[in-house]
Amino acid sequence: MIDLASDRQGFHLSPEEVELFHTRGYLGPYDLFGQDEMKAHWRRERLRLFDRSRAPYPDAQPGSGIYDYDRHFDIDFLSDVVVRPELVHRMMSLLGPDVICWRTEFFPKYPGDEGTDWHQADTFGGADGIPHLIWPEGSDFGGAVTAWIAFTDATEETGCMQFIPGTQRTMYYDESKGMHYDLERVNKKEVNGVLRGFFGYDWREIQKDPDWIPDESKAVSVPCKAGQFLIFPSTLMHASLPHQGKSREPRIAWTCRYVPTSVSVYERMRETNVVHELGGSFSLDNYGVVLVAGRDEHGRNKVRERTMTGKPFVNQVPR
Ligand SMILES: O=C(O)CCC(=O)C(=O)O
Numbered sequence: 171m172i173d174l175a176s177d178r179q180g181f182h183l184s185p186e187e188v189e190l191f192h193t194r195g196y197l198g199p200y201d202l203f204g205q206d207e208m209k210a211h212w213r214r215e216r217l218r219l220f221d222r223s224r225a226p227y228p229d230a231q232p233g234s235g236i237y238d239y240d241r242h243f244d245i246d247f248l249s250d251v252v253v254r255p256e257l258v259h260r261m262m263s264l265l266g267p268d269v270i271c272w273r274t275e276f277f278p279k280y281p282g283d284e285g286t287d288w289h290q291a292d293t294f295g296g297a298d299g300i301p302h303l304i305w306p307e308g309s310d311f312g313g314a315v316t317a318w319i320a321f322t323d324a325t326e327e328t329g330c331m332q333f334i335p336g337t338q339r340t341m342y343y344d345e346s347k348g349m350h351y352d353l354e355r356v357n358k359k360e361v362n363g364v365l366r367g368f369f370g371y372d373w374r375e376i377q378k379d380p381d382w383i384p385d386e387s388k389a390v391s392v393p394c395k396a397g398q399f400l401i402f403p404s405t406l407m408h409a410s411l412p413h414q415g416k417s418r419e420p421r422i423a424w425t426c427r428y429v430p431t432s433v434s435v436y437e438r439m440r441e442t443n444v445v446h447e448l449g450g451s452f453s454l455d456n457y458g459v460v461l462v463a464g465r466d467e468h469g470r471n472k473v474r475e476r477t478m479t480g481k482p483f484v485n486q487v488p489r
């Protein structure tokens with residue numbers, strides 16, 4: 171077994187970084203690829219997204235945000251990224267030795283697109299009101315830890331991430347209420363003078379206090395170069411700036427979301443085997459979590475050992 175306290179090789183976080191995660195919330199940017207290397211990868215890989223012959227959710231509706239969920243199941247480049255030690259070791263420092271990746275998502279922003287509105291995710295059920303993640307009784311942490319990877323440069327002009335430090339321990343939203351989906355809202359609303367929205371949802375609908383306004387005076391913007399990534403708890407208040415359109419390059423981010431193996435994923439969807447989200451739905455027939463480190467002693471989730479193309483996922487620290 172690996173002794174995390176003494177193992178300073180690899181990419182484990184220092185005690186100071188772990189402390190910063192628990193106080194400030196976000197960590198990074200860290201390097202995953204060089205800037206030019208990432209841009210070259212993305213020029214090639216973005217074309218592969220169009221081939222959906224082995225995509226895990228062939229039934230996902232085109233244009234909906236779920237369309238490119240979990241493409242780490244069929245695109246080799248992405249399958250290799252979810253298990254990269256630069257991500258996994260750092261996740262182990264925060265989540266313990268047994269870690270699963272439960273979801274990956276693309277967040278594209280094209281010139282003129284609104285920024286992502288402020289939000290927090292604990293159960294990830296904000297859209298349909300049904301929890302996607304269930305932590306064991308009495309857990310002191312909820313949500314997931316996200317590695318947010320910039321596939322293109324993310325600047326204040328093209329839509330970098332923003333955080334309100336230290337907000338990760340208080341949920342300002344009640345995800346059990348569920349939100350209404352309406353694409354008519356997209357690109358129309360300003361929040362504190364900034365064009366922001368959430369892919370057709372309005373997080374104000376599920377604010378615990380309808381009069382509360384996120385305190386943007388405390389917000390920090392965190393630009394990333396292509397190939398860099400940030401780590402943050404999904405319960406931290408986070409948002410992104412609009413893409414102002416001064417550059418024609420889209421801002422593309424890809425997120426890998428991790429939890430310990432003790433967390434049960436999509437348990438409430440097991441009867442129907444269908445997830446409804448972002449104006450669409452997909453069947454969980456091909457779904458499984460990816461064990462990226464350690465062992466699964468809980469057996470709460472279906473684990474996928476191989477991609478849709480049959481390639482094994484590499485467990486970084488098998489124990
Ligand atoms: O990239 C963005 O604009 C938002 C990302 C986000 O909300 C997330 O990774 O949870």
Ligand SMILES: [Fe+2]
Binds near residue numbers: 289291408
């Ligand atoms: Fe988010």
